[in-house]
Amino acid sequence: MTGRVQGKVALIxxxxxxxxxxxxxxLAEQGADIFVTDINEAGLAETVALVKSLGVKVESAxxxxxxxxxxxxxxxxxxxxxxxVDILVNNAGIAMPRRLEDTTTQEWDLVxxxxxxxxxxxxxxxxxxxxxxxxxxxxxxxxxxxxGGPNAAAYNASKGAVRMLTKGAAIxxxxxxxxxxxxxxxxxxxxxxxxxxxxPKIGEMLLSTQIQKRAAEPREVSQVVxxxxxxxxxxxxxAEYTADGGFTAQ
Ligand SMILES: NC(=O)c1ccc[n+]([C@@H]2O[C@H](COP(=O)([O-])OP(=O)(O)OC[C@H]3O[C@@H](n4cnc5c(N)ncnc54)[C@H](O)[C@@H]3O)[C@@H](O)[C@H]2O)c1
Numbered sequence: 001m002t003g004r005v006q007g008k009v010a011l012i013x014x015x016x017x018x019x020x021x022x023x024x025x026x027l028a029e030q031g032a033d034i035f036v037t038d039i040n041e042a043g044l045a046e047t048v049a050l051v052k053s054l055g056v057k058v059e060s061a062x063x064x065x066x067x068x069x070x071x072x073x074x075x076x077x078x079x080x081x082x083x084x085v086d087i088l089v090n091n092a093g094i095a096m097p098r099r100l101e102d103t104t105t106q107e108w109d110l111v112x113x114x115x116x117x118x119x120x121x122x123x124x125x126x127x128x129x130x131x132x133x134x135x136x137x138x139x140x141x142x143x144x145x146x147x148g149g150p151n152a153a154a155y156n157a158s159k160g161a162v163r164m165l166t167k168g169a170a171i172x173x174x175x176x177x178x179x180x181x182x183x184x185x186x187x188x189x190x191x192x193x194x195x196x197x198x199x200p201k202i203g204e205m206l207l208s209t210q211i212q213k214r215a216a217e218p219r220e221v222s223q224v225v226x227x228x229x230x231x232x233x234x235x236x237x238x239a240e241y242t243a244d245g246g247f248t249a250q
Contacts (some may be wrong), residue, residue, distance in 0.1 A: 017139055066114045068121055166181060186210060188243075
């Protein structure tokens with residue numbers, strides 16, 4: 001059986017756990033060769049083992065997405081291992097649960113460096129490996145890249161930047177046959193959110209704002225990533241896809 005991304009090469013950042021891992025898993029299940037990166041060595045090794053068991057080619061690297069030099073090394077490694085990249089998932093990100101007045105300048109800079117500059121560097125650095133054959137870039141923003149949330153001013157700003165970076169990149173990269181789209185998850189059960197979802201007070205507040213009144217499993221977001229990565233979305237670019245249980249519909 002041919003997979004939905006059979007024979008493509010997918011690079012996924014922040015893939016040591018959470019959604020990055022399920023993006024890698026699902027793309028591999030559908031036939032893509034996989035390059036996973038993260039700053040978390042142990043988690044990355046687990047992802048590599050999982051994806052390898054699916055029988056596709058797997059490459060991995062320690063990689064801080066805020067570091068321009070790291071990105072160049074990743075591009076070199078991808079070129080050597082695969083010769084090209086067809087799918088780039090800019091997934092790595094951090095939360096910054098702070099009220100505006102408590103957010104330090106250093107915290108602002110950190111969240112912007114990882115969540116906003118990271119995807120920018122990814123798009124720009126991987127472009128030479130994608131521009132000949134075309135491809136699909138998927139930037140992971142957030143429902144909080146569309147609407148504001150409490151204790152999230154810097155995170156909101158970083159994810160809003162990802163949303164608009166995506167549209168600008170879609171326009172600039174269309175000439176190379178590259179589509180660029182953003183995905184906006186709501187409350188998804190991962191290492192980033194578990195403690196809040198499981199906290200009786202915060203969890204209830206979080207889930208009460210969802211139409212579906214539940215947290216999603218990471219794979220439910222990966223299904224959207226898979227669609228955007230595949231040729232099924234050939235006329236979709238510059239678009240924003242929510243996977244938020246209807247949160248931003250209200
Ligand atoms: N979980 C949610 O409810 C939710 C909602 C909306 C958006 N998101 C976004 O989804 C993406 C994935 O998050 P997740 O929920 O799977 O969280 P997670 O914490 O499980 O995964 C994030 C991964 O990014 C890695 N990472 C952190 N800083 C990095 C850096 N500088 N360079 C490279 N890797 C780095 C972490 O080690 C981790 O493996 C993030 O961009 C996050 O903002 C998550």
